[in-house]
Amino acid sequence: MARPPRFDTSLLLDAAVQLAAASGPSGVTMSAVAAAAGAPSGSLYHRFASRSALLAEVWLRTVERFQEGYFAALKSSPDPRSAGRAASRHVVAWCRAHPEEAALLLYGAESFGRDGWSAEHLRRADEGNRRVFATVTELAAALGAAGTQDAEQVALAVIDVPLSLVRRHLRGGSPLPGHAEELAERCTDALLGKTGGAATAG
Missing domain, CATH: 1.10.10 (Arc Repressor Mutant, subunit A)
Incomplete structure (x- = not known):
């Protein structure tokens, strides 16, 4: 053997x-x-095969691990606002549990040499991005989003808000406070509640 x-x-x-x-x-x-x-x-x-391949795998493994739980959170409840809150909480909780990998999210794929990646690495990256876009679009539709502005607000609520909270502490070198998950949920829910027909959702 x-x-x-x-x-x-x-x-x-x-x-x-x-x-x-x-x-x-x-x-x-x-x-x-x-x-x-x-x-x-x-x-x-x-x-x-090269440093470019190594950098691609470092970035993609980190993002794919993060996205696995993120997609699960967005599908965790038939109520779209509950699912949105769960996704926001996941962003913060994952970063708390994986601080080194979370630090990589301060950068973008370009910082990890995306321009030199192989076709397969680019395919994986683009597929992940498409899944995020499609899943957030589905959430926006379930919330009754009407038009581009509402859709952008949903993306802000479930992607940008929790990531901004995390990045501020990572860049400042301070640990995430114990209330970070709850704060992210509250901010996300406030935005989702003002999206299209979602104001009347539970």
Whole structure:
């Protein structure tokens, strides 16, 4: 029976995330990740064809892990306002539970070298973005959103508001306060309650 690799992909990506959280994307180099993981450089090049591929995987794994729970929250209740509140709470709770990965969300895909990604990495990124857009659009429709402004308000409520709350503390180097999830929910619910026909929703 073949022995499992000592330095698997997950371990190497964990080391890369730690470096990115501490020093930004520029701190994620093949040699730095190898040193942080205590792995030979060959282990990196065996799994990632280039630094561009490594950066793509670091970003995509982080975002896909975040989105998995986010989509589940948006589908968690038949009541759209309840689902919106759950999604907002998820943003804050996930960032609290995963502070290093949350620090990566301060950047964008461009900071992780999106222009140099492979076609497959771009496909994964675009598919995730499409799913977010489609799911938030469905939520807006369920809330009775009427027109572009209402749809934009729903996106503000369930994406920008909780992320802004988290980013302010991450950038300031302060921990998230214990009331952060509740505050995000309240702000989100206030915006959703003023969207289209949602003002009468429960």
